[in-house]
Amino acid sequence: MRVGIIGGGITGLALTHALARLGVDSILFESSEEVGGVIRTARPDGRVVELGPQRTRLVAPVRRLVDELDLGAEILEARPGARLFIWAAERLRMVPSRPGALLTGDLLSPRGRARAALEPLTRGLRSGESVARYFRRKAGGEAYRRLFGPLISATFGSDPETMPASRVLPMLLDPLGVKRSLLAAARRRRPGDTPRACTFRAGMSTLPRAIAARHAGRVRFPAPVEEVRRSGRGFEIAHDGASPGSEVVDDVVLTVPAPEAARLLRTVAPGAADRLARLRYNRIAVCPLGVERAGEGFGFQVALGESWRTRGVTWNASLFGRDGVCTAYLGGGLDPEVAGWDSGRLESTAAAEYEAIHGAAASPICTARPRLPAYDASWGVLDGLELPRGITLAAGYTGRLGISSRIAEAEAVALRLAAKR
Incomplete structure (x- = not known):
């Protein structure tokens, strides 16, 4: 049995590693000159700057992968006791360490706390409601x-x-054991239940690069795939790059974004391709900043309805000791207009708003604009999606975002494929 994996982001790479562990042959194709997908680390002026995910957590799938790759010494854990803040009503307010503590502190006004206290008495999910309507109710x-x-x-x-609650809430709340009451479930959780956040000393790209190096004989890049077509009982993957050619495999796993998956499925599954092409994405502007001073903690998010274009900031400087570096985020589904801004406007806005909020100088370093699944009503096209036997989708739009979730899904797919033998 041989598996062809298209896409060298963390899902495809983790799948490659899991299949190797299970003794299943595989070959991965990545179109760009660097593996990792949205995980990107830059080193301008010697500083570690993340242009995608800033961190992960050492939950079981991540810990296992880190141990098997001998990366334990490269782990950099977040400082103990780091907290998240929300900018609301003209100042930063600390988020409770547990959602069950929402009724204390100053994040909510007395009236807001009184309303939140009624949450256990409210009904569960209603048909057709959005995520926003669910939480407001x-x-x-x-x-x-x-x-x-x-x-x-x-x-x-x-x-x-715009996010259907019936599709998103299982990804968001089921890991917390939430069935009906948010507060009741949260009270059962202790602060130590979730492993501390972490990164790598040389940046998040350490992980995908280590997987690619460990399995160099199974990973090809840059090797853009031109077409997937049937070949006997399996499939033929035609690819370009330094050594163009084709590979015959028994199964194909697509770990690429939906538009690319739609293009590759056009020959073997035109109906599924038409559906995937309709999935929407949002662009996030990631703006690393060189800062004079950072807060203590994870960083902050901005309450809805505030006038800032910045949606949040990670305090890399205090969280992981990244000297003079913080990362601002703009755009996304809450502010799609930002996607049309040029880099100069993005960077100047991020720096100016950081200075206004923190009272400390900030200068832009660079900008990246990763795309994330919108998880909006367009995701209904996945319901009843039919794929040819032997083709699997495993990407952000088939499960939850986040490095740990992507690794967990890759391992689940690997087990299913290995069982076919």
Whole structure:
């Protein structure tokens, strides 16, 4: 059995590693000159700058991968006790360490806390409601604007008003054991239940680069795939690059964004290709800044309805000791206009708003604009999607975003493929 993997982001690379562990032959094709997908680390002036995900957590799938790649010594954990903040009503307010503590502190006004206290008495998910409507109904408008809305939009890069609750909430809440009451479930969780956030000393790109190096005989890049076509009982993958040619495989796993998956499926599954082409994405502007001073903690998100174009900031300087570096985020589903700005306007806005909020000088370093699945109503095209036997989709739009979730899905796909033998 041989598996062809198209896409060298963390999902495809983790799948390559998991298949090798299970003794299944595979070959991966990545179109660009660097593996990692949205995981990108730059080193301007010797500083570690993340242009994609800033961190992950050492949950079981990540820890296992790190150990098997001998990367334990490269792990850089977040400082103990680091907290997240929300900018609301003209100042930064600390997010409770547990959602169950939402009824204390100053994140909500007395009236907002009183409304949130009624949440256990509210009904569960209703048919057809959006994520925004669900949280407003459950915890009140203020709790939604100051906590749930900012956190959800930051997690998905999307506008909760456009996100179907029936599709998103299982990804968001089931890992927390939430069935009906947000607060009741949160009270059962302890601060130590979730492993600390972490990165790598040389940046997040350490992980995909290490996988590619470990399995160099299974990974080809740059090797853009031109077409996937049937070949007997399997498939033939035609690719370009330094050594153009084709490979015959038994199974194909597409880990690329939906538009690219649609292009590659055009020959073997035109109906599925038409559907995938309709999935929408949002662009996030990632703007690393050189800063004079950073806050202490993870960083902050901006409450919904505030006038800032910045949606949030990661305080890399304090969280991981990244000297003089913080990362601002603009755009996404909450502010799609930003996608049309040039880099100069993005960078000047990020720096000016950082200075206004922190009272400390900031200068832009660079800008990246990764695309994230919108998780909006267009995602309904996935319902009943039919793929030819032997073709699997494994990407951000088939599961939850986040490095740990992508690794977990890759391992699940590897087990299913290995069982076919």
